[in-house]
Each structure stands twice: as structure tokens, then as C-alpha cells.
Amino acid sequence: MAQGDPVLFQRSFKNTTGDGNIRALHKTISVVSYRWVLLLFLSVIAIISAIVCTFVGPSNIFGIQFMETSKMSLILTQIRLPRVITSFIVGGGLAAAGAAMQGLFRNQLADPYVIGTSSGGALGAAISLVIFHSFLLPFAAFCGACSSTIIVYIICRQNGKVAVETLLLSGIAISLFCSAMLSFLMYKSGNDLHQIMFWLMGGMWNATWDKVRIGLLVIPAIVILLFTVRELDILSLGDDEASSLGVNTERVKILLLAVTSFITGIAVSLAGSIGFIGLIVPHMVRYVSGSSFRFLLPISALTGGIILMWADTLTRTFMNDMPVGIITAFFGAPFFIYLIRRRMWT
Amino acid sequence: MDITKSVVSVTDVDVKIGTVEILHKISANAGQGIFVGIIGPNGSGKSTLIHCMSRTLHPSTGKIRIMGKEIENYSRKNLAMMLGVVPQESMRTFDFSVDDIVMMGRYPYQKLLRPPESHDREACQKAMALTGISHLSGRSILTLSGGEWQRVLIARALAQETPLLLLDEPISQLDINHQIEILSVLQSLTRQGSTVICVIHDLNLASQYCDEIIMLDQGTVYATGTPHKVMTQENIRAVFGLDVMIKTHPTTGKLYLIPIYHRKPVKKGNQKVHLICGGGSGTEIMFALHAAKCDVSTGILSMNDADYSTSIQLGIPCIAEPPFSPITDVSRSLLEESISKADLVVFTSMPYEQENMDNVRIVSECCNKPILLVTDCVSRSIENCMAGDAASIVNHMISTGLATIVTSTEALDQCLGKEYPS
Numbered sequence: 001m002a003q004g005d006p007v008l009f010q011r012s013f014k015n016t017t018g019d020g021n022i023r024a025l026h027k028t029i030s031v032v033s034y035r036w037v038l039l040l041f042l043s044v045i046a047i048i049s050a051i052v053c054t055f056v057g058p059s060n061i062f063g064i065q066f067m068e069t070s071k072m073s074l075i076l077t078q079i080r081l082p083r084v085i086t087s088f089i090v091g092g093g094l095a096a097a098g099a100a101m102q103g104l105f106r107n108q109l110a111d112p113y114v115i116g117t118s119s120g121g122a123l124g125a126a127i128s129l130v131i132f133h134s135f136l137l138p139f140a141a142f143c144g145a146c147s148s149t150i151i152v153y154i155i156c157r158q159n160g161k162v163a164v165e166t167l168l169l170s171g172i173a174i175s176l177f178c179s180a181m182l183s184f185l186m187y188k189s190g191n192d193l194h195q196i197m198f199w200l201m202g203g204m205w206n207a208t209w210d211k212v213r214i215g216l217l218v219i220p221a222i223v224i225l226l227f228t229v230r231e232l233d234i235l236s237l238g239d240d241e242a243s244s245l246g247v248n249t250e251r252v253k254i255l256l257l258a259v260t261s262f263i264t265g266i267a268v269s270l271a272g273s274i275g276f277i278g279l280i281v282p283h284m285v286r287y288v289s290g291s292s293f294r295f296l297l298p299i300s301a302l303t304g305g306i307i308l309m310w311a312d313t314l315t316r317t318f319m320n321d322m323p324v325g326i327i328t329a330f331f332g333a334p335f336f337i338y339l340i341r342r343r344m345w346t
Numbered sequence: 347m348d349i350t351k352s353v354v355s356v357t358d359v360d361v362k363i364g365t366v367e368i369l370h371k372i373s374a375n376a377g378q379g380i381f382v383g384i385i386g387p388n389g390s391g392k393s394t395l396i397h398c399m400s401r402t403l404h405p406s407t408g409k410i411r412i413m414g415k416e417i418e419n420y421s422r423k424n425l426a427m428m429l430g431v432v433p434q435e436s437m438r439t440f441d442f443s444v445d446d447i448v449m450m451g452r453y454p455y456q457k458l459l460r461p462p463e464s465h466d467r468e469a470c471q472k473a474m475a476l477t478g479i480s481h482l483s484g485r486s487i488l489t490l491s492g493g494e495w496q497r498v499l500i501a502r503a504l505a506q507e508t509p510l511l512l513l514d515e516p517i518s519q520l521d522i523n524h525q526i527e528i529l530s531v532l533q534s535l536t537r538q539g540s541t542v543i544c545v546i547h548d549l550n551l552a553s554q555y556c557d558e559i560i561m562l563d564q565g566t567v568y569a570t571g572t573p574h575k576v577m578t579q580e581n582i583r584a585v586f587g588l589d590v591m592i593k594t595h596p597t598t599g600k601l602y603l604i605p606i607y608h609r610k611p612v613k614k615g616n617q618k619v620h621l622i623c624g625g626g627s628g629t630e631i632m633f634a635l636h637a638a639k640c641d642v643s644t645g646i647l648s649m650n651d652a653d654y655s656t657s658i659q660l661g662i663p664c665i666a667e668p669p670f671s672p673i674t675d676v677s678r679s680l681l682e683e684s685i686s687k688a689d690l691v692v693f694t695s696m697p698y699e700q701e702n703m704d705n706v707r708i709v710s711e712c713c714n715k716p717i718l719l720v721t722d723c724v725s726r727s728i729e730n731c732m733a734g735d736a737a738s739i740v741n742h743m744i745s746t747g748l749a750t751i752v753t754s755t756e757a758l759d760q761c762l763g764k765e766y767p768s
Contacts, residue, residue: 103440107439108439227458227459230453233442233450234453236439237436237437237447237450238433238437243422244402244429244431245450245451245454245502245506246422246423246453246454248422286441290441291441291442292442292443
């Protein structure tokens with residue numbers, strides 16, 4: 001987001017009267033341009049990664065004879081490209097939603113997966129799948145994601161504050177409840193069992209251009225999040241302070257809950273419940289971008305997209321198309337434990 | 347707008363949280379350019395009142411108006427342009443820089459997606475300079491001390507450039523120089539036309555800086571008005587349950603309060619003590635005896651003596667004469683009567699001037715009670731403390747066994763009836 005830094009840049013130039021000012025100027029320039037360069041660099045990486053990932057896969061497209069260009073283009077455009085784009089959208093959306101949720105809940109451990117949004121979305125999708133024969137599946141996933149987020153938020157909100165312990169516990173409770181419902185549906189479903197397993201594990205193998213079209217809805221949602229970065233910064237100080245600084249807290253919170261749930265719902269309907277992207281990515285990014293959401297949010301989105309894109313390429317190329325959710329959980333859970341431990345130490 | 351019109355007016359505000367009534371029928375006003383202090387014991391509703399005025403808590407009944415307009419009718423942003431709030435405590439979850447936090451004060455002025463303008467930056471720099479945190483620019487808020495963080499929050503409220511500031515114990519974590527600095531900044535803002543409403547725990551600082559004081563007690567306004575009107579011994583005893591001495595500060599003319607530290611009364615039979623002192627030498631023992639609920643009388647004292655004002659403040663019976671006048675027969679007979687009622691006569695280590703010379707003479711003529719001569723001189727020799735007539739009289743008293751020389755601790759113990767091995 002172009003909030004303020006070019007102006008800061010110019011002003012600093014005018015103020016080069018003293019030694020201290022020059023030093024401050026260097027500091028300002030380095031901090032500002034460093035973040036912009038990072039953003040630009042990640043965009044370039046994302047494009048290069050998308051191209052590379054499209055050309056990497058289990059079947060070596062360079063080995064295919066010229067005779068079979070139609071087969072090659074089929075693999076590239078109908079199978080791999082939608083899959084790469086989907087994984088980028090899902091990863092970026094989840095990371096952006098995770099960052100926004102951390103600001104909204106004022107808690108670095110919030111994430112669509114941890115607080116039960118993903119499992120709510122998965123349940124919504126499964127209900128649609130089993131009972132309504134996939135009718136309005138993305139909408140059902142969205143409704144599930146929204147309602148579980150709102151329930152968790154209501155449970156753990158106390159005097160406008162959200163305590164870590166209650167957040168995690170109510171998130172777990174809602175996740176367990178949704179899992180139980182999912183198990184019930186799986187038990188009842190018979191033939192759809194494999195489909196439901198997909199929602200639980202999370203993977204990209206259903207990606208088609210139709211799905212990409214739905215997935216593109218994530219982009220305007222992320223843009224809405226980018227419009228609220230200033231409010232997110234202020235909200236992370238607490239509701240009362242945010243209101244006294246002029247933020248319409250209730251409206252912003254409802255907007256953020258709706259948008260993050262929307263993104264999560266879409267992500268779930270595309271790729272099932274993929275965990276921990278929304279937790280780990282903003283965390284890593286915070287070390288390089290600082291906590292201000294105007295950089296944290298776009299950088300997280302790009303990083304999340306790139307990571308999931310590569311993780312998916314990894315699994316479909318070398319791991320026999322194992323669900324990518326397994327990989328993210330495999331790395332994410334230990335990282336989550338590390339974060340909890342670090343909280344205890346401080 | 348009418349200048350005399352009150353900037354904030356609170357009318358009949360009740361606040362109920364659950365079934366507990368936190369505030370009851372609060373009414374208060376603050377005019378433009380006034381520094382208002384809110385004082386009161388813990389749980390008297392000070393913070394709740396601040397919350398009501400900053401619209402983070404809605405009163406059950408009653409109205410709050412800012413600039414004549416009801417607070418509910420402001421939009422959030424417009425309200426944030428009218429009043430800046432410094433909260434009592436604030437969460438520091440994320441690793442923001444000090445500049446980010448101060449810039450948040452400019453939120454109500456900023457347009458969506460537009461970068462901060464140059465006047466936004468100027469306001470922030472000015473606020474940071476005023477609160478003395480310019481050197482913290484670029485630091486992470488997680489590395490700040492409690493006092494530094496409090497100053498960052500004050501800077502953020504100043505950056506809002508509002509005509510009204512609400513502060514909830516803004517100086518509770520600051521060291522003494524920054525307390526004075528921040529209060530002086532706030533005071534200078536009021537001189538420029540801002541209105542400041544501030545919860546202050548330190549009653550002395552409150553009387554020093556506030557133009558008006560609202561004293562809260564159990565959710566009601568107990569007293570309101572100038573510090574001289576509100577900060578009386580009676581009010582403070584009634585609200586805080588504390589006995590204080592209230593004096594006028596020698597250089598500022600403002601009030602200052604000295605709490606009376608009650609010692610645990612000694613159970614053993616206290617003695618009736620008559621204290622002869624002067625020049626401030628008797629203050630400490632008078633205070634200690636009063637605190638131990640000992641029966642003390644004092645005199646004869648000159649009315650311009652420091653010990654005289656102490657005895658008046660403490661309510662100790664005192665025989666006094668106007669300054670620079672000889673002791674009258676009335677005073678003399680009062681002194682004789684007082685000594686005859688006392689179990690013990692104590693002379694504190696005062697300079698033996700003419701007036702006290704008379705005291706010494708009267709005592710030596712009429713007294714048959716044990717006399718304690720307090721001196722903290724190491725040598726305990728009379729010659730070190732006095733000369734001439736006084737010395738000879740005192741020496742006579744010592745030689746007849748009537749008087750003994752003691753240290754101030756020994757004197758206190760004997761007055762309080764503790765046996766003291768000689």
C-alpha cells in the first residue's frame with residue numbers, strides 16, 4: 001500500500017540540515033525503499049515461480065515429442081496452470097486472512113485453521129456435498145467458515161478483549177465439533193467418502209479453470225483488506241483505544257470477519273482445509289517487514305502464494321500427489337508449538 | 347462559539363454494569379482552557395467517568411455534551427477530532443515503531459489510502475518533542491519501559507490536536523521529572539485554550555496543576571471546585587479516610603498535603619505530656635505523640651512559630667502568644683495548669699531564646715514533674731546547647747534530679763509509657 005512513504009521520502013530530502021537529519025534520512029530511505037524493494041522482489045519471484053512450477057511436474061514435458069504438442073499444451077494449460085494459479089490464490093488468501101485475523105484478534109496465534117474457520121468451511125462444503133449434491137458448494141463453505149469464526153469470536157470475547165487461552169480453546173472446541181460432524185457425514189455418506197476426505201486433508205488436485213474463476217474472487221477480498229490496513233494497525237491496540245482514535249470498531253470488525261471468512265471459505269472450497277499457512281507466513285514476514293499491516297499484509301499474501309505454489313509442485317512432482325495440507329501441517333504444527341513455547345518464555 | 351460555554355458538560359450520568367451502580371447522578375462541567383483534575387480513591391468511578399466522556403462506555407441514563415452537542419451525535423472520526431484520550435493501560439501485542447503509534451493519532455484526519463500529509467508529520471514531531479520522546483523515534487514499542495510507553499500514548503493524543511484531552515492517570519508510571527514535565531505541557535496547552543481533564547492520583551500534583559478539581563467518592567461527586575475549596579482536611583478524611591495536614595506551598599502558594607502516618611497506638615498507659623518547644627524542634631515528637639493518640643499539650647509558643655502551626659494542624663491544645671510579645675499572666679497560669687495536669691514535661695532541643703527562657707524559668711519555678719531534656723548531641727552536655735541564665739537553671743534542675751537528659755527516641759518511648767533502662 002502506498003501509504004505515506006513516498007512523501008516521507010521527499011520530506012526527508014528537504015530536511016538535510018544537520019548531521020542527525022542526514023542519518024535519519026539514510027535510515028528513512030533504507031527502511032522505506034527496503035520494504036518496497038521487498039514487495040517488488042516478491043512479485044517478480046511469484047511470476048517466475050508460477051512459470052517454473054507450470055513447467056515442472058511428474059511427466060517431463062520436454063521429453064514429449066513435437067508430434068504431441070497438443071498433449072503438451074493440454075497438460076500445461078488445462079492441468080498445471082490452473083493448479084498453479086489456484087495454489088497461489090489459496091496460499092496468498094490464507095496468508096492475508098491469517099495476518100488480518102491476527103490483527104483483529106490482537107493475537108499472533110490466530111489463523112483460519114487454528115481458530116476453526118477452516119474446519120467450519122470444510123463442514124459447510126461437506127454438507128453441501130452429501131446433502132445437497134454439491135449445490136452452491138463454495139457458498140456453503142463460505143457460510144460454514146463465517147459461522148464458525150463468529151461463534152469462536154463470541155465465545156472468547158470478554159470485555160472487548162480476546163484472551164489467547166480462550167481463543168485457542170474455543171478454536172479447538174469448534175474444530176472438534178466440526179470434525180465430529182464431518183465424521184458423521186462420512187459415516188453416512190458411503191460413496192462420497194473420498195470426496196469428504198479431500199476437504200479434511202486439503203489438496204489441489206481438483207483445480208480446474210472453473211475453480212480458478214471462483215478463486216479470483218479472493219483478489220478483490222484481499223484488496224478490501226488492503227484498504228483497512230490503517231484500521232488493522234489501530235485495532236491491534238484494543239477496541240477502546242481504536243474507537244477513541246476515530247475507528248468505527250464494530251463496523252471494521254464485522255467487515256474484517258466477513259472478508260477473512262469469505263477468503264477462507266473460498267480457499268476451502270478450492271483446496272479443502274490447508275492449515276498453518278495463515279499462521280506461519282505472517283509470522284515469518286513480520287521479521288522482515290515489521291508489524292505495520294500496510295506492508296505485512298501484501299508481503300504475507302505474496303509469500304503465502306509462493307510457498308503454497310512450491311509446496312504443491314513438490315508434492316505433485318516428487319510425492320505422488322500427496323495432499324499438500326499434510327505438508328503444511330507437517331511443518332506448521334511444530335512451528336506452532338515453538339510459538340507457544342516462546343510465548344511462555346517471554 | 348461562546349467562549350464561556352462549557353466544553354464538556356456531564357448531566358445526571360448513571361452507569362450500571364450488571365446490577366452494580368458504578369456512577370450515580372454525576373454532573374460536572376469544564377470550561378475552555380481549564381485544567382480539571384479528577385481525584386478519588388480506587389473504585390470511586392474515575393476511569394468509568396473518563397470512559398463515558400470518551401464514548402467507550404454508554405451511561406445508563408444522563409447526557410454528555412461536548413461543545414454543546416450530544417456525544418452520541420458525533421461520528422467516530424469527528425469525535426476523535428474533538429477529544430484525545432490517553433488510556434490507563436494499553437496492549438502492546440505487535441512490534442510497531444514509536445512513530446507508527448504516534449501517527450495513529452492522525453487517523454481521523456487521514457483520507458482512505460492517502461499518505462500522511464506534511465502537516466500530519468509536523469503534528470507528530472511536535473507531539474513527540476513536547477513529550478520528550480523524539481529520541482525514541484524508530485524504536486520498537488516492545489523495547490520501551492512503562493514510562494516511555496506512557497509518554498508515547500500521551501504524544502499520540504497530542505498529535506490528535508484536539509481541543510479536549512482526557513487522560514486516565516497519565517503520569518502513574520513516570521518518574522518525578524517526567525511527571526512534572528508532562529503536567530507542565532498539559533498546563534501550557536490549557537493556557538493556549540485546550541481543555542484538559544485528567545485523573546491524577548497524586549493529590550499534591552493535582553492541587554499544583556489543576557484549576558478545578560472533581561472529587562469522586564463511591565460513584566458520586568463529593569466535591570467540586572478550586573483546589574482550595576475541594577482539598578480540605580475534612581473532605582480528604584471523608585473520601586480517602588486519611589488524616590492530612592494541608593499547608594500552603596512556600597514558593598507557589600498552592601496547597602500541599604502531608605499525610606499523617608498513624609502509628610499503632612501503644613497499649614501501655616500513655617502519659618499526659620506537656621511539650622515545650624519552638625522553632626520546629628517539637629514537630630516530630632508532637633506528630634509521633636499525636637499519631638499514638640497520646641494526650642499532649644504544648645506551649646507557650648509564639649504564633650509565628652512553626653511548631654505553633656503544627657499544633658494547630660494536629661489539633662493539639664496550645665498556649666500561644668502573639669509574636670514578639672512578653673508572656674502574659676494568663677498564659678503563665680495556663681502553662682502552670684497544664685504542667686500540673688501532665689505526667690511528664692518535655693523540653694525539645696530548641697534554641698533557648700528570650701521567650702523560651704521564660705518557659706524555662708516558669709517550669710523551674712512551678713514544676714514538680716519529671717522533666718526530659720531532649721538533645722541529640724552526642725556529648726549530652728548542657729554547655730553545648732545553651733549558655734548563661736538558661737544553662738544555670740537547667741543545671742540546677744538536673745542536679746536536683748528533676749530533669750534528665752535524653753535522646754529524642756528515649757523521650758518518645760518514655761512519653762508512650764515504655765520502660766527505658768537508664
